[in-house]
Amino acid sequence: MSLDIEFHYDFGSPNTYFCHRLIPGIEERTGAKITYCPVLLGGIFKATNNRPPMEQFAEVKNKKEYQALEMKRFIARHQFSDYRFNPHFPVNTIHLMRGAVFASHQDYYTRYIEAMYQGMWEQGKNMADPEVIAETLREHGLPADDIVAAVQDPEIKQELIGSTSRSVERGAFGSPTFFVGDEMFFGKDRLLELEAEIVSQMR
Amino acid sequence: MSLDIEFHYDFGSPNTYFCHRLIPGIEERTGAKITYCPVLLGGIFKATNNRPPMEQFAEVKNKKEYQALEMKRFIARHQFSDYRFNPHFPVNTIHLMRGAVFASHQDYYTRYIEAMYQGMWEQGKNMADPEVIAETLREHGLPADDIVAAVQDPEIKQELIGSTSRSVERGAFGSPTFFVGDEMFFGKDRLLELEAEIVSQMR
Numbered sequence: 001m002s003l004d005i006e007f008h009y010d011f012g013s014p015n016t017y018f019c020h021r022l023i024p025g026i027e028e029r030t031g032a033k034i035t036y037c038p039v040l041l042g043g044i045f046k047a048t049n050n051r052p053p054m055e056q057f058a059e060v061k062n063k064k065e066y067q068a069l070e071m072k073r074f075i076a077r078h079q080f081s082d083y084r085f086n087p088h089f090p091v092n093t094i095h096l097m098r099g100a101v102f103a104s105h106q107d108y109y110t111r112y113i114e115a116m117y118q119g120m121w122e123q124g125k126n127m128a129d130p131e132v133i134a135e136t137l138r139e140h141g142l143p144a145d146d147i148v149a150a151v152q153d154p155e156i157k158q159e160l161i162g163s164t165s166r167s168v169e170r171g172a173f174g175s176p177t178f179f180v181g182d183e184m185f186f187g188k189d190r191l192l193e194l195e196a197e198i199v200s201q202m203r
Numbered sequence: 204m205s206l207d208i209e210f211h212y213d214f215g216s217p218n219t220y221f222c223h224r225l226i227p228g229i230e231e232r233t234g235a236k237i238t239y240c241p242v243l244l245g246g247i248f249k250a251t252n253n254r255p256p257m258e259q260f261a262e263v264k265n266k267k268e269y270q271a272l273e274m275k276r277f278i279a280r281h282q283f284s285d286y287r288f289n290p291h292f293p294v295n296t297i298h299l300m301r302g303a304v305f306a307s308h309q310d311y312y313t314r315y316i317e318a319m320y321q322g323m324w325e326q327g328k329n330m331a332d333p334e335v336i337a338e339t340l341r342e343h344g345l346p347a348d349d350i351v352a353a354v355q356d357p358e359i360k361q362e363l364i365g366s367t368s369r370s371v372e373r374g375a376f377g378s379p380t381f382f383v384g385d386e387m388f389f390g391k392d393r394l395l396e397l398e399a400e401i402v403s404q405m406r
Contacts, residue, residue, distance in 0.1 A: 048264035056259075061251035062376040066389060073396065173265040186269055189392060193276065 003201055005034045008167045008177040010041035011100070012093040014071075014085065015188040016176040017121040020113070021080060022191055030198045034178075036113055038100035040093070041175045043164040048173040052090065074188065082122045091120065092128040095151050099133065101159045102150035108142055115140035206404055208237045211370045211380040213244035214303075215296040217274075217288065218391040219379040220324040223316070224283060225394055233401045237381075239316060241303035243296070244378045246367040251376040255293065277391065285325045294323065295331040298354050302336065304362045305353035311345055318343035 306315035
């Protein structure tokens with residue numbers, strides 16, 4: 001059974017981190033495999049005239065407090081004990097995401113993803129800094145030099161631009177975004193529906 | 204067991220209609236009673252500098268289409284076969300909500316709520332029109348003259364202003380908003396969490 005399920009992610013969004021932690025459970029329960037597609041969230045926002053939720057509702061009384069409460073509840077419900085809000089937020093993720101594009105063609109892609117998510121949302125590192133990225137890669141036994149070099153490769157740059165544009169063309173306006181075939185699901189709060197759709201399409 | 208659970212609603216929001224249809228199930232499963240508190244959504248938006256979702260994201264590419272898709276999925280999942288988007292939307296609900304305040308002190312309050320929701324979100328009536336409201340009340344055997352007169356009563360007007368202000372003071376920025384004790388839940392997509400909180404607080 002081959003079902004095309006894509007996770008359009010950018011390491012800069014904490015909600016994609018939560019999804020990353022919950023995806024193994026979805027894969028285990030459904031038997032499906034979810035493909036990680038790197039996109040540049042800043043590029044999606046620009047292309048769709050969207051803004052990060054924290055900016056969007058900065059002017060709305062009570063909303064920010066409620067969004068913080070919802071995140072706290074979500075974290076408590078799923079017991080994300082390693083999660084820590086990144087003190088450098090918002091972090092420019094262009095290097096990380098170009099690195100992800102390069103790594104997606106290597107056999108260490110899943111280790112790359114895990115290393116970057118840990119650095120960003122568990123260890124509170126400044127992951128916009130190429131030095132910090134390189135150091136984190138080395139700590140995880142990943143080929144830092146290859147990856148850092150690839151970040152400047154015009155083909156890699158172009159590939160990230162392309163994947164970001166395609167995400168918008170398919171209907172995305174933010175991240176995390178999932179596609180099960182052509183059915184789109186946005187946000188960490190749609191994982192139950194996502195899983196139900198996977199089960200339904202696998203039948 | 205006495206637990207204070209409030210549903211802050213305005214007939215003008217389709218999402219409050221969906222909640223209204225799902226509340227009986229929550230009450231049945233939990234044994235709890237949910238109190239309907241009329242508020243003026245326009246007043247909440249004004250006080251919090253918030254806007255209806257359709258306006259908020261009018262400029263964001265893909266978002267409106269996705270919101271429509273989510274609503275379609277929600278309706279399909281819950282099989283709301285009587286629901287029909289009101290062709291007069293957005294409907295000014297000041298008369299309806301003042302009527303709700305008056306009716307909340309009468310023994311026919313639940314029948315009033317049901318009649319107004321049917322007119323608004325099943326029959327597609329122009330519920331901003333006092334004539335249409337009166338006619339709908341009569342169809343449901345409700346005392347139209349009393350209710351229409353009460354809409355002009357300064358005390359009733361003031362009571363709606365007060366309930367709307369209190370809603371904002373407690374943290375609301377829109378509707379549907381629920382309070383279980385002091386725990387707030389916003390939107391039709393939080394009904395599972397709402398139910399879990401009721402169960403938890405009843406223990």
